[in-house]
Amino acid sequence: MRRVLAIALSLGCAAAVADRLHGATAAPVIPAETRRVAESLRESAFTGTRASEWVRGLIDTAGPRLSGSPGDKAAIAWGLTTLKALGFANVHAEKVMAPHWERGVETGEVTAPHPHKLFLTALGGSVGTPESGLEAEVIEVGSLDELAAKKEADVRGKIVFFNKRMRRTADGAGYGETVPVRSKGASQAAALGAVGVLIRSVGTDSNRTPHTGSLRYEEGVPKIPAAALSIPDADLLERLDRDGKVRVRFTLGCRDFGLSETANVIGDIPGRGNPEEIVLLAAHRDSWDLGEGAIDDGAGCGVIIEAARLIGALPKRPRRTIRVILVANEENGLAGAKAYEADHAAELPRHVAALESDLGAGRPTGFSWNAGPSAEPLVREIAALLEPLGGNDVRSTGAGGADISRLVLAGVPLFTVRQDASRYFDWHHTSNDTFDKIEPEELDQVTAAVAVFAYVSASVPEPFEKIPVERRVLPPSDGDRPPR
């Protein structure tokens, strides 16, 4: 997709722009009183917030909460109770029918040349193996392209082992580079006659904790079982494979239970003057089943609830409504996002901005935006307000997040607080996604950034220009690529 805008403002540049805007050449877009309140919100949140308290409440009460699980239902109840207790208005659940898939028993072992236990986990949506497991010789490839270059005779009857390493990057870019192996590998291997797929986990750690995440089966190609190996197990398979032929047996007990009822949970901080206009703050309420869903996306839920609560507690609320949505089924279907889009279609033209928080609990590093070009001066002023939080990397590409990215079709301006994701992919989609991975101080910084963004967006006289019609296209999807 051609990027119409591609601006990267450095700290110095953003500051210079702000200076210029305060100088003789242009009047500031943000009124002085709004700016003062936003700065005060930022200072107060930077000092400490209750964001991690909400994260703890969600995960200690509900635990893992994949669509259709008991934890999913507990999290809906927790969301309703919590938003009501915190004084949100219009608190309610909106029904969503979402995929219900369960993992079941999982085992893995190298059977030749020497026996070794393998730590692996099914990719989300995978079909199961026969109960007695699946055993075959392994063929290792480094990428989808490398598999595409193989002859069918080399692949047929084998287990394809995708051994692609993910780069550790502060912005999480390594994920997008690697995740197509997870989302597309199974069907590509099946098309060449493979009987199963193992991938090196899409992650940056070295723990015996494999990373799950969704796959997508292509129509017209046999569905074969696919699992992720922990990274030390991928290393083992790589060492053994390079010494000679390796055979692996694995068992996946996972099953598809069709659709199951779940819900988006919504609560509003009503605007004073134009309550029908909405600034949407999104995070996803569901999580994968392996861990406790603390960083993905308990953190985001805590951030948006707390940012909205802080604004609701101000002496004078902003003119527009701030809506918090705890979205269902981000991980394996995006049914919650699609349901919101359908249920609120009439309201979408009055959505002045949407921001999703779904990149863990790391400190803010910047700001991404996707709106009409005339929004730029306002975006730059907001970015300047966030600068003391450490967030000075402002980009006009990639804003969104899986749950709000479809709103591009309605032209809703999309925003993301960029975060330090250096360690996020050590824990993402693993059993290690637990509360201890949250640093409350860093979460406070993210909360401050989201609160400032939301307050200003809900207060300025003229909101952001909508995304121009010619750019209202869905971004390419590779599973659940994180927001940038």
Next chain:
Amino acid sequence: MRRVLAIALSLGCAAAVADRLHGATAAPVIPAETRRVAESLRESAFTGTRASEWVRGLIDTAGPRLSGSPGDKAAIAWGLTTLKALGFANVHAEKVMAPHWERGVETGEVTAPHPHKLFLTALGGSVGTPESGLEAEVIEVGSLDELAAKKEADVRGKIVFFNKRMRRTADGAGYGETVPVRSKGASQAAALGAVGVLIRSVGTDSNRTPHTGSLRYEEGVPKIPAAALSIPDADLLERLDRDGKVRVRFTLGCRDFGLSETANVIGDIPGRGNPEEIVLLAAHRDSWDLGEGAIDDGAGCGVIIEAARLIGALPKRPRRTIRVILVANEENGLAGAKAYEADHAAELPRHVAALESDLGAGRPTGFSWNAGPSAEPLVREIAALLEPLGGNDVRSTGAGGADISRLVLAGVPLFTVRQDASRYFDWHHTSNDTFDKIEPEELDQVTAAVAVFAYVSASVPEPFEKIPVERRVLPPSDGDRPPR
């Protein structure tokens, strides 16, 4: 135990001693030619060795190798084959009858106030639970002392949760402080009527990878099931417990299979002049069953094999024999150490030194010794030779290691290369003990230190003075405390 000697020489001090010894006041103990060869060995090993290759061979071939397991047998075969291939003399296995315990199925969950899966693992030697599991209310204590202060009425019928945190220290001292909870907690809790024990893993990580390790049941007290929670799970239980009553259910399928045959594997680099005198290099061949036993103690096996091999490859071998022993059953019984002590009783007076390598793959930081006082000048000269490797922390306390510590009874001088254990207890006794945790360059440094020690000990005209008779007592044992 009163420490008879308590000398800590700093880098500067060791260097000064070496200077003095080369000056007018005293002739050096190490002959010039021996020193020259030792320095050359050090330089060569520091440049790179094959130690990590032997570690890889052991773990890729045998995998986990708890006494009585198929991996244990595979590791015996690997040891014999490898030592023969590398040109060791007198390569053979010596039969050992060792405990055979198997883990079986393990499950855990919080059942109230909210359901949560728990990641836990049986402590080594634990009895199993009933097949349907064991469910009870939890009582949390921070230490053995805190439990001792409880009334029986508070403990009876409950699961005691020992929530003692291990400190991260470079020398591993945090382990010795914490491990009594693991070794003694079950019997102490049972004496007060508890039905089960959960401990916070004795480790320094934050992964969902619980740390196993042996417990010791006291005679005359009921044996109750005991397991270690992963550290994030201990955090969860702590949070839930402080909010109110918590109930836990867990299932341990572990079983005791009595004694099973295993073996110590031995190989010699024969001395030229006094081959009947022996410098013993020990590491343990067995490992816990959860990981691959790379750092514990594949690393030690790699180090001692390579150190001896390098000495055997010298143009002129030292006067005494260097014996490598890959010891059986260190983890859950010390049967290998006891068997060597019994089988070689007649030979022990001719053991001039013993060194064990069993603290992972971290770089050397110093040297510990336990010998007669007149050995001090020689020890200081060896320490000075190790100084360029980073090892300048010389102590006369705590030398040993579980497999050689019993040799104190025969007065055999005991030595340890101290190592940086900062990260060792992140992985120790967990599924995460895998080959990727080995840094080959650091292992080379340890190998260099062991090679220099062994070469000098086997070469000097007068060996170390034996441990004086009045100090020939076993150190207090707390499970498998590491060497210092």
